[in-house]
Amino acid sequence: MKLLQACYLLIFLSLSSTSPAIAKFAKTGCNDTCGNVTIPYPFGIGPDCSINPWFNVDCNSSTPYLSALNHLELLRVDLNNQTVVVGSQTPRISDCQSPDKNSSQITSIDLHTTPFLFCSYHNRFVFNGCGNAVMMDKNGGVLTGCSTTCRNETVGHERNNHCFGLSCCQTIFPYFLKSYSINLMGLDGDEGCGYAFLVDDDSYLKGTFYVQSVAANAAASVPMSLMWTLPRSTALNCCRGAADHMKVDLDTGNGTSVETQRCLRHIGYKGNPYLLDGCEVIEDCASCPYSSCNYDIIYGGDGSSVKIINFTCGPDRSPTSFGRKSSMGVILGVSISVGIFFLVASIYALYKWIKKTKERRQRKRFFKRNGGLLLKQQEEADPSLVGKTILFTSHELAKATDNFNENRILGRGGQGTVYKGMLVDGRIVAIKKSKVVDESQLEQFINEVVILSQVNHRNVVKLLGCCLETDVPLLVSEFIPNGTLYDVLHNISDEFPFSLNMRLQIATEVAGALAYLHSATSIPIYHRDIKTTNILLDDRYRAKVSDFGTSRFVSTEQSHLTTLVKGTFGYFDPEYFQSSQFTEKSDVYSFGVVLVELLTGEKPISLTSFGEHRSLTTHFMLAMEEGRVMSIFDALVLKEGTRDELLTIANLAMRCLNLKGRYRPTMKEVAIELENIRTSHIPSTVETNIKPTIYEDDLSFKTFSETSSTFLSFNDSISQ
Structure with a gap:
């Protein structure tokens, strides 16, 4: 809209024109004539009427003189x-009659310090006499010359200025000059004297000056044409709308030139183009309908007479011709510009529309392929699920992660990449983008998303929703700021001592979360990958069980047999490895490894040890059998805990690590026993000032509807 307003304003201003002022020649308050001679600006009669002192004119007895030019x-x-x-x-x-009459030299006026030049194309060089005349520049270089022959017969050129070489010759010279000299050389036996001079071409051709008058009168005045120049430093104000400002280089020979500027009056105007208000429209032009003037010029047969005839009016030239012409040019230019602008805008808009249409169709195709229709069917079948599974758009998540910027990556794994993002409502989230999806497992993935989005436990990372509009589904969960238990446990510093009380609290919280997943619903959730890297710590160092990528939902009527063994080396249940049958006791075994890791501060697999010491589980069980288990505990644990307290925890871990699953306790039993140990433990005075919140574990479980299906997690369906 602003662009169109600007265009209208530009057109209006271009169409608006004012009539030029009445023509005048001199500056305001100055006389413009002296006798019969018009004195136009930049010349002026008096010092304040000219453009500079070189152009001052003295008017004495009605005769004008250039006071600064001799x-x-x-x-x-x-x-x-x-x-x-x-x-x-x-x-x-x-x-x-001098003895040296055969050779004589004449020097011109010197114009070097003046803004004037001898004009090359408005003067001609004339020699009257017998012999040769040569015109030379200041360095002695020959510019031009001519020769005559003298005879007794009369050729009849005394009154018509026609010089054909008989006692008179004439020629032109090529350059603008500041000075020159003439060398005259008489012929042997010739009588008389020679005269050479420059004469104004117009005066010579029109017959207002005669060559013979010079011979008759030694004091004769010869009209001569001088070019006046205005250097670039001179400020010019040409007629507004009626004249153009031009810069001209005048060739002075030998590769040099003099720069001048001038005001060139437009056709159809008269007056002084060097005055801002010095022009007016020619009366005949004003009568033309379109105010456009054309002249036919006829030259006389002898080349001496010129006259203007056949005045006609033409198109596009008028009192406002140049305003109208420029207006039409502006209108045409603006119209073309606006047309091009709208064409480009239309092409761009069409491109964006096609691009958005393709993206919308692609999102719909991905949504359908990734199980979006299955999710809608489940919500229609069970209205209680509506609104519990949040579907994010690809645009929302791209904006939240700055278009999945590399700087937003929290971590990479074999199954995908996790990004940190911020939703429009300000919530910080973790967005997991997996590598590939197995389309045969989409039904199980949708079922898992539906159920996990309803899991609400303070020690389980909350699944907020998913996005099905991308090439692979994206899972959105709450963001946990303090990293993994693995990082805290194996990077202990003096600034943050990892006390026994904190370790017991984290173990109790993880056990409570697993107990909730195993027994809270009629469809138990088996994590299948319990390890310290999948246990996150929030801003108050409370444990959060995460990464259900390999978890399963198993109905009570269904076999737990799986065709593909999943898990992490070092935390793996040996019985599951042998039988390929995963039970809740397999999670108990993995938790036992985590408990030993908390007690010893050692990694589950040591890359620097050999034999039985390479596996933390084997090393711990041998130490228990040999009665030296206290020797492998972390120094801070030994300092803060009593022997009986530590042996109780070690015995619980030993039970969890039993090679036969049926002899292992349930996670609910483990959680209760750890809670009892934690509440009876008296923290040492050397503990850190960071006090995690201590609370009673909530073991009241929410019950979901029965299902006879076995559900596979999203990450379980991803192949490397």
């Missing part, structure tokens, strides 16, 4: 050609 008489000022015609004393040989 007081030469000013005969005419031509604004179109930027010349002045002055009357100068004839350069001539004064003593024709």
